[in-house]
Amino acid sequence: MANQLISEMGLPKSIANVFAARNIRTAKDALSLTEFDLMELVDMGLTEVTSVLVHISERVSPPHQTARSLLQQRIQNEQLAGHLPTGLKGLDEALFGGIPFGVITELVGPAGIGKTQFCLKLSLLASLPTRHGGLDAQVIYIDVESKFSSKRLIEIGAQSFPEIFHMSGMAQEMAGRILVLRPASLAEFTESLQQIKILLLERRVKLLVIDSMAALTSGELEHGASKINPLGWHISFLKSVAELSRIPIVVTNQVKSQSSDEAWRYNFQEPLGVLCAVGTRRQDLEDTSKYDSHLIAALGIHWAHAVTIRLILETISGERFIKVAKSPMSPALAFPFSITSSGISLLNDDGIEVVGQEISTIHCHGHSEIIHSDTLQFHRQ
Amino acid sequence: MEVGRLPISAALKGKLVSAGYTSLSLLSSLSPSHLARGAQTAWDMLHEEELLTRITTSSVDIDNILGGGISCRDVTEIGGVPGIGKTQLGIQLAVNVQLPIHCGGLGGKAIYIDTEGSFMVERVLQIAEACSNDMSATNTVSQDVHAGKVGMQPRDFLENILYFRVCSYTEQIALINYLDKFISEHRDVKIVIIDSITFHFRQDFDMALRTRLLGGMALKLMKLAKKFCLAVVLLNQVTTKYAEGSFQLTLALGDSWSHACTNRIILYWNGNERYAYIDKSPSLRSASAPYAVTAKGIRNSVSNCKRIKLM
Numbered sequence: 001m002a003n004q005l006i007s008e009m010g011l012p013k014s015i016a017n018v019f020a021a022r023n024i025r026t027a028k029d030a031l032s033l034t035e036f037d038l039m040e041l042v043d044m045g046l047t048e049v050t051s052v053l054v055h056i057s058e059r060v061s062p063p064h065q066t067a068r069s070l071l072q073q074r075i076q077n078e079q080l081a082g083h084l085p086t087g088l089k090g091l092d093e094a095l096f097g098g099i100p101f102g103v104i105t106e107l108v109g110p111a112g113i114g115k116t117q118f119c120l121k122l123s124l125l126a127s128l129p130t131r132h133g134g135l136d137a138q139v140i141y142i143d144v145e146s147k148f149s150s151k152r153l154i155e156i157g158a159q160s161f162p163e164i165f166h167m168s169g170m171a172q173e174m175a176g177r178i179l180v181l182r183p184a185s186l187a188e189f190t191e192s193l194q195q196i197k198i199l200l201l202e203r204r205v206k207l208l209v210i211d212s213m214a215a216l217t218s219g220e221l222e223h224g225a226s227k228i229n230p231l232g233w234h235i236s237f238l239k240s241v242a243e244l245s246r247i248p249i250v251v252t253n254q255v256k257s258q259s260s261d262e263a264w265r266y267n268f269q270e271p272l273g274v275l276c277a278v279g280t281r282r283q284d285l286e287d288t289s290k291y292d293s294h295l296i297a298a299l300g301i302h303w304a305h306a307v308t309i310r311l312i313l314e315t316i317s318g319e320r321f322i323k324v325a326k327s328p329m330s331p332a333l334a335f336p337f338s339i340t341s342s343g344i345s346l347l348n349d350d351g352i353e354v355v356g357q358e359i360s361t362i363h364c365h366g367h368s369e370i371i372h373s374d375t376l377q378f379h380r381q
Numbered sequence: 382m383e384v385g386r387l388p389i390s391a392a393l394k395g396k397l398v399s400a401g402y403t404s405l406s407l408l409s410s411l412s413p414s415h416l417a418r419g420a421q422t423a424w425d426m427l428h429e430e431e432l433l434t435r436i437t438t439s440s441v442d443i444d445n446i447l448g449g450g451i452s453c454r455d456v457t458e459i460g461g462v463p464g465i466g467k468t469q470l471g472i473q474l475a476v477n478v479q480l481p482i483h484c485g486g487l488g489g490k491a492i493y494i495d496t497e498g499s500f501m502v503e504r505v506l507q508i509a510e511a512c513s514n515d516m517s518a519t520n521t522v523s524q525d526v527h528a529g530k531v532g533m534q535p536r537d538f539l540e541n542i543l544y545f546r547v548c549s550y551t552e553q554i555a556l557i558n559y560l561d562k563f564i565s566e567h568r569d570v571k572i573v574i575i576d577s578i579t580f581h582f583r584q585d586f587d588m589a590l591r592t593r594l595l596g597g598m599a600l601k602l603m604k605l606a607k608k609f610c611l612a613v614v615l616l617n618q619v620t621t622k623y624a625e626g627s628f629q630l631t632l633a634l635g636d637s638w639s640h641a642c643t644n645r646i647i648l649y650w651n652g653n654e655r656y657a658y659i660d661k662s663p664s665l666r667s668a669s670a671p672y673a674v675t676a677k678g679i680r681n682s683v684s685n686c687k688r689i690k691l692m
Binding site: 002027028031032034035036037053054056057058059060061062063064065066067068070071074096100102103229232233235236239240242243264265266267268269301302304305306307308310325326328329331355356357358359360 | 394462463464468469492493497498499500501502503504505506507536538539540541542543544545546547548549550551552554555556558559561562577580581583584590593594597618619620621624625628629630631647649650651652653654658660667676
């Protein structure tokens with residue numbers, strides 16, 4: 001849309017030529033200038049320039065539809081009304097059916113909590129035939145940290161869907177639908193995204209998993225200093241590809257410690273701690289961090305705005321929880337879960353209501369104990 | 382001498398030129414009051430303001446600090462951290478504008494411009510259903526007869542929301558340019574919501590260009606609001622800036638943008654509650670009020686210890 005050529009917009013030849021002579025060839029070129037800049041550049045009067053811009057704008061504007069027709073399209077055209085069920089009853093209910101199509105769902109949590117396990121399960125679910133609740137489709141799994149374990153994938157499949165997986169050849173077919181990519185750098189990842197877009201638009205791939213997004217930029221993002229986000233382009237790209245192809249994109253993210261500098265508040269809010277003297281304030285901030293391990297999601301606030309659904313996986317007193325931290329339509333619920341041979345299972349389908357900002361904080365109490373016990377049980381590559 | 386060569390700011394040149402004053406000679410014969418063309422006396426404006434209708438947010442506390450609700454003929458910017466409820470409020474307003482005037486709406490349609498794909502249509506249905514149920518629960522027979530229609534159904538609410546999906550800043554600018562014509566052909570539109578104004582302007586932008594483009598957009602939106610007497614609501618994201626020795630939260634798009642909108646509301650967390658704070662307004666007092674995001678949409682906070690703080 002933005003790259004539409006001015007020469008093809010039905011403008012009078014003389015005007016199109018003048019614009020081209022000044023190197024204004026696409027709609028983007030023209031609309032990136034103010035009326036005043038254009039007037040000076042093409043030496044035309046205000047009314048003429050305005051009418052040209054209005055003409056171009058009308059051509060380039062996206063079409064509209066009513067919310068009602070949007071809803072009807074979703075219900076009629078989409079499998080499972082636009083959601084991929086996770087098989088976790090409580091979570092699926094909270095998400096109104098499962099992981100939604102067309103948007104980015106993020107899984108964030110400390111290392112070893114179960115993000116990759118969740119991704120493996122989702123990949124499997126998407127590859128299953130529709131009569132078993134799957135999308136009967138291919139999956140692209142971008143495995144940045146080489147954590148993908150096909151052995152574990154088959155184990156999850158065999159335990160969760162024994163009736164399918166014990167049929168000869170089925171395991172091979174299901175696993176054969178999951179394409180694993182291992183980009184060695186951000187540049188390679190960027191390149192492969194372009195190719196992935198084509199595959200997605202051909203409609204054979206119906207789930208994209210990126211595990212993990214944070215690992216792609218580790219070391220490149222500096223706290224606060226850099227104004228240019230190295231993932232800026234990728235965020236836009238992923239969002240638009242998700243929407244165009246109406247598939248779910250699941251991305252995992254890491255956590256990092258929150259420094260006292262990141263106690264984010266607005267200038268009209270009272271600062272944390274009591275403000276008696278300049279010296280004591282910093283100390284108060286540091287004190288509060290002793291009570292809780294202050295973890296925040298990596299990748300910054302721009303990324304946090306860009307994801308539509310954020311699922312936080314955390315540990316509190318040795319128990320794992322998955323909670324819906326950001327979602328346009330879900331209540332703030334936390335579900336205790338455990339990792340089993342058949343993937344992830346919820347210990348409680350009703351969920352625990354979480355009040356206020358707690359839903360967005362990431363806890364890490366008693367984490368090391370459970371990680372240690374798990375590595376004894378499950379296959380890890 | 383051309384206005385272009387005058388030693389004044391680009392923004393000012395733009396305003397002079399768009400008002401038709403392209404050269405110095407045209408300006409030299411005017412008196413200041415002439416130049417402020419379309420000037421009204423303060424008395425006339427007061428009269429107009431009293432007739433100004435507002436759109437309810439469905440939270441009585443927020444409506445109160447807003448003097449009744451989101452006002453027409455104005456551009457209101459609403460910003461906040463992810464998950465605080467910006468899109469929720471945007472959707473609530475898109476539904477509420479359709480309510481009859483005695484219910485806090487304007488009986489009009491909504492334009493929802495989605496730049497990030499946050500518009501989850503299932504959620505809109507949920508909010509519309511709750512609104513429809515609330516209406517039929519409180520409507521008396523006489524009001525129905527007066528309104529001359531059966532209560533609004535959820536599908537009616539959805540029918541009156543005109544949804545645009547914008548995928549680049551070029552499309553965003555084009556659409557804002559096109560809105561004048563579009564709204565002339567759809568005169569029942571009473572609110573334009575842009576969710577979010579920020580997204581396509583955050584990455585890899587030449588700052589000077591961004592400032593000019595945003596300034597142009599803000600002017601056009603203000604003109605739209607005044608010309609068609611509708612409300613314009615712009616949702617903005619947050620970023621951090623370094624000030625007074627630490628990082629602070631602030632709305633995105635920079636300092637010059639912060640001057641562009643008439644009204645600015647910041648949604649933030651205060652302890653376990655969501656609050657709305659009036660950061661900037663020509664006529665409203667700085668105040669904050671709590672609100673809640675429920676399955677039905679935006680509602681009043683039910684906490685016992687809520688406080689409306691006047692600053």
